[in-house]
Amino acid sequence: MTGHSLRESLGVGKVRIILADDSQYIRTAYRRVLETQSHFEVVGVAEDGEEAVQKAKELQPDVAVLDVRMPKLNGIDAAHQILEDKPDVGIVVISAYDDMEFVRQLFQGSPAGKAYLLKTSLDDIGELIRVVEAVANGATVLDSTLVQQLVRIHLNRDDSFLLQFTETEREIWEFVAGGYENSETAAILGVTESQVSEVAGRVIDALGISNPNDVDVRSQAVARFVNANTEVPYTVDDQQS
Structure with missing residues (x-):
């Protein structure tokens, strides 16, 4: 079941979205992409992080799309506020x-x-739609480029839990960490949904987390997967986007 049909089945209305980026061109482009979906509604835009926080308080959106680097307040700090x-x-x-x-x-x-989505992934306009849909339904999404980096880091370690998985099973985990539903992953990789669920469960178990079919537990697994490999070369405010 897609996120759209899930919301419809639950009697939930449109996904209300705010957009924040200091470029008017980018804000307009994102808005045009998202509003191709009849169940998406962009209810507000902001040109800096402080305005994004204020708009969120005023408009009570379901999803906030934030650039990581904005005037006054960066996107990550704005997200937490x-x-x-x-x-x-x-x-x-x-x-x-x-x-x-x-x-x-x-x-x-x-x-x-x-x-967390890289701008290079937006070459596929459908990716922004997919990711907004996923977070609206409570999923955690890590950009595929970053997931692949983490997998490579893990495989360079002699004690990595990923060494027990086949290449196909690692690909399945990459899609799970990317916020794809089981049905989407199965269709893309040519496997069954039960295989996707089984691999996700094994990875989550290897990471020391229980209840593998729970969406929030999958989110915890993605976060733990990231934290096990995080280096700290700089903070958000050290860079310009």
Whole structure:
């Protein structure tokens, strides 16, 4: 079941979205992409982090899409302030930087309903739609480039739990960490949904987390997967996007 049909089956209305980026061109582009979906509604835009926090308080969105680097307040700090006021808002942080420390900062607290997406992934306009849908339904999404980096780091360690998995099983985990539903992963990789669920469960068990079919538990597993490999070369405010 897709996120759209899931929301419909639950009688939930449109996904209300705010966009924050200091570029008017980018804000307009994101808005045009998202509003191709009849169940998405962009209810507000902001040009800096402080305005994003204020808009979130005023408009009570379901999802906030934030650039990682903005005037006055960066996207990750803005995300945490938004969540302090409304903990169930889905957060999509868009960044030019493939640094795991940014992800670690974003995932502090509960990782559920949060996504870290690289700007290069937006060459596929459908990716922004997919990720907004995923966080609106409580999933955690890590950009595929970053997931693949983490997998490579793990495989270079003699004690890595991933060494017990086949290449196909590692690919399945990459899609799970990317916030894909079991049905989507199965269709893309040509495996069964039960295989996806089984592999996700084994990875989650290897990471020391129980209840493998729970969405929030999968989110915890993604966060733990990140934290096990995080290096801290700089903070958000050290870079420009």
